[in-house]
Structure formats: C-alpha cells, structure tokens
Amino acid sequence: MRNPLKPSPLQVAFTYAVLVIAAIVVLFPLYWVAVTSLKLPIDVFNGPFYLPFVDFKPSPHAWQYVFGVLGPDVKRAYLNTASVALASAAITLFLGAFAAYGLTRFEYRPRVGAIVAFIGCLVLGVVLSVLGTPVGVAVAVALALFFLVLQTLGRRFKRSLGNQDVAFWMISNRILPPVVVVIPIYLLFQQLGLLDTRTALIASYTAVNLPIAVWLMRDYFMGVPQDVEESAQIDGASRYRIFFSIVLPLAAPGLVATFLLVLVFAWNEYLVALFLSKANAQTMPLLVSAMSGTRGTEWWYMSVVILIMILPVVVMAIILERYIERGLIVGAVKG
Numbered sequence: 001m002r003n004p005l006k007p008s009p010l011q012v013a014f015t016y017a018v019l020v021i022a023a024i025v026v027l028f029p030l031y032w033v034a035v036t037s038l039k040l041p042i043d044v045f046n047g048p049f050y051l052p053f054v055d056f057k058p059s060p061h062a063w064q065y066v067f068g069v070l071g072p073d074v075k076r077a078y079l080n081t082a083s084v085a086l087a088s089a090a091i092t093l094f095l096g097a098f099a100a101y102g103l104t105r106f107e108y109r110p111r112v113g114a115i116v117a118f119i120g121c122l123v124l125g126v127v128l129s130v131l132g133t134p135v136g137v138a139v140a141v142a143l144a145l146f147f148l149v150l151q152t153l154g155r156r157f158k159r160s161l162g163n164q165d166v167a168f169w170m171i172s173n174r175i176l177p178p179v180v181v182v183i184p185i186y187l188l189f190q191q192l193g194l195l196d197t198r199t200a201l202i203a204s205y206t207a208v209n210l211p212i213a214v215w216l217m218r219d220y221f222m223g224v225p226q227d228v229e230e231s232a233q234i235d236g237a238s239r240y241r242i243f244f245s246i247v248l249p250l251a252a253p254g255l256v257a258t259f260l261l262v263l264v265f266a267w268n269e270y271l272v273a274l275f276l277s278k279a280n281a282q283t284m285p286l287l288v289s290a291m292s293g294t295r296g297t298e299w300w301y302m303s304v305v306i307l308i309m310i311l312p313v314v315v316m317a318i319i320l321e322r323y324i325e326r327g328l329i330v331g332a333v334k335g
Contacts, residue, residue: 030310033303033306033307034303034307035049035050035052036299036300036303037062037063037300037303037304037307038052038058038059038060038062039056039058039059039062039300040056040059040061040300041298041300043056044299044300061300062300062301062303062304063304065301065304066301066304066305066308070301070305073282073287074287074305074308076282077282077283077284077286077287078284078308078309080198080201080277080281080282080283080284081267081283081284081285081309082312083198084198084201084202084205084266084281084283085205085263085266085267086263087198087202088201088202088205088206088209088262088266089205089209089259089262089263089266090259091202091206092205092206092209092210092213092262092266093213093217093255093258093259093262095206095210095213096210096212096213096214096216096217096258097213097217097248097251097255098243099170099210099214099217100213100214100215100216100217100218100220100221101217101221101243101247103163103166103167103214103218104163104218104221104222105221105226105229107162107163108161108162108163108166109160109161109162110160110161110166111158111159111160111161112159112160112161113150114150115161117146117149117150118146120149121142121143121145121146121149122142124141124142124145125138125139125141125142126138126184126188128141128142129187129188129191130187130191135191135192167214167215167218170210170211170214170215171211171212171214171215172211173211174208174209174211174212174215178208178271178272179271182271182272182275183275185204185272185275185276186275186276189204189276195276195277195278196276196277196278196279196280196281197277197280197281198281200276200277200281201272201273201276201277201281201283204272204276205265205266205269205272208265208269208272209262209265209266212258212261212262212265213258213262216254216257216258216261217251217254217255217258219254220251220253220254220255220258221247221251221254223251224247224250224251228246228250229242229246229247232245232246256320260313260316260317260320263313263316264313267284267309267313268285269283269285270285270286270289273285273286274286274289284305284308284309285309287305288302288305288306288309291305
C-alpha cells in the first residue's frame, strides 16, 4: 500500500519542473548582467547574444574601464556603502535586540496623555529649529514644555497603551512612505551641518530600519523559553548577564537573519541617500543612477558596477544560509 503522504513520481517531477522554471526566472537577470559585463559595445548593440564563446567573444574591456577610469569613484562609493550599511545594520541590530527583549519580558503602560504631549513638543522643537532657532535652544524649550505639560495636563488622561500597541506603533513607522519624512530629515541634518556625511546616512538608515529589527527580534525572543532565564535568575545572574549570555546565543539564528535583512535594506537604499549625500558620501545605488543618467547606453559598464554592488551581499547570504533558514523558521512558528 502506497504511503498517502509520499508524493507520486508525477508530482515530484512537476514540483521539480516548477522549481527549475522559478530558478531560471530569478537567476536569468543576474546571468544577463554578468554576460553583458563581458561584452564589447558592438556585441551589445548587435545582440542579443547569450552564450560566451558561442555567440560572442568575451572581453575584459568593461572591467578594465571601471577599475581604471572609474576606479576612484567606484572605490569611494563602495567604501561608503559598505561602511554605512555595516555600521547602521550593527547599530540597528543592537538597539532592536534590546527593544524587542523589553517588549517580550516587561509590561509597558505608557499613558496616552504623555505620548500626545511628547509628540506635540517634538513637533514644536522641529518647527522652532526650521524657523532659525538654534538646535540647542529648540531642544531645551521642547523638553521644558514637555515636562511642564506632563505634570499638568498629562495626568488627566488615564488611558494607557500596552506592549502590542507599542510594537504596532513601531512597525507603523516603517509602513510610512519614506518620501513623507525625507524633507524634514534633510532640514534636520542641514541645521546640524551633517549633509553629505556618513554620519547622517548611518543615523537615517538606523532610524528607518529599526522598526523591522524590533518586529522580527520580538518574534524570535518569544520563542526563547523563559524557564531558562528564571533558572539563571535563581542562581543570581543579573538581567544583563541573562540577556548577553543566554538569550542572545539562543536567538543567534534570528540575529543573523535580521542582520542580513537590515544590511540588504541599507545596502540598496536610494531615496534617503539621494537627499542626504552628494559626492563625499555617495553610495553605490547613487553611482549606478548617475551612470544611467550620463551613460544611459553604456550598459556594459553599468553591468560591472552592478555586479560589484550585489556580489558581497549574495556571498554573505550563501555563507550564512544555514542561520538564515533557522532564523526564518523560528520566527514563523513561534508560540
């Protein structure tokens, strides 16, 4: 009697056929970019040619041009992208892990009045800064007004929120279209004198990707058994010792998966970098965009730059595949 849970040979063949077709659809653009980077201009214009040594003779012309003539620009953009993406991803993961752990282990009851007062005073501080008030004075006025309102009107609002509300509010910030906040961010860093710097990009990328890290790590920490933490507390371990020595090692697959996901978002970010950087802090997405504007028909050069941009992330994903798979499974079957 055939096992009903075991697929038939026809089902297996159909499954593999679908997977092969899906793999071809996903990998063909990468293959096309790689092949184009080995073509001469005449091969690109007279194409399409698909098979090296069959349809055309491969040439390192585009690679020599990119690493030669465009070498300084590519090197600067690549170092900016790598440093900004890695730094922002590390900071995001560090802060997100703390926030996510707090949301799963502690009960928060922020009052609605305090939240409204903080948002109102924050808006006031931003408006004062935009109108020309020194940043330090604007921050001092906003903080003083916040504590004043909190001690008077804030206490009249008894309604409070819970951990689920806090978590949803954080992820709602990521749902917000980036173009809505990019102008205020630009004005803020303009007042601080940080335009066209890596510091501005790192701070912006961290703020943009932090809700994702908190949301994902929150699911991973929910899967960590609290009995282990309680046993450590009985033995005298502090909360910080438990977090760094027990919780983080158990959530390592989730940390790796979250780090890589945030790293990819920061690596490919375009809109924020377009507004905050010019030449000194130019990233790889901006360099590709600039090449498409000034060298719109020179696809062979753009193909080389695109390969240089995506290969490190692809290699890192392949190396960390085992941890990423475990991390995604843990986050999917929590509870």
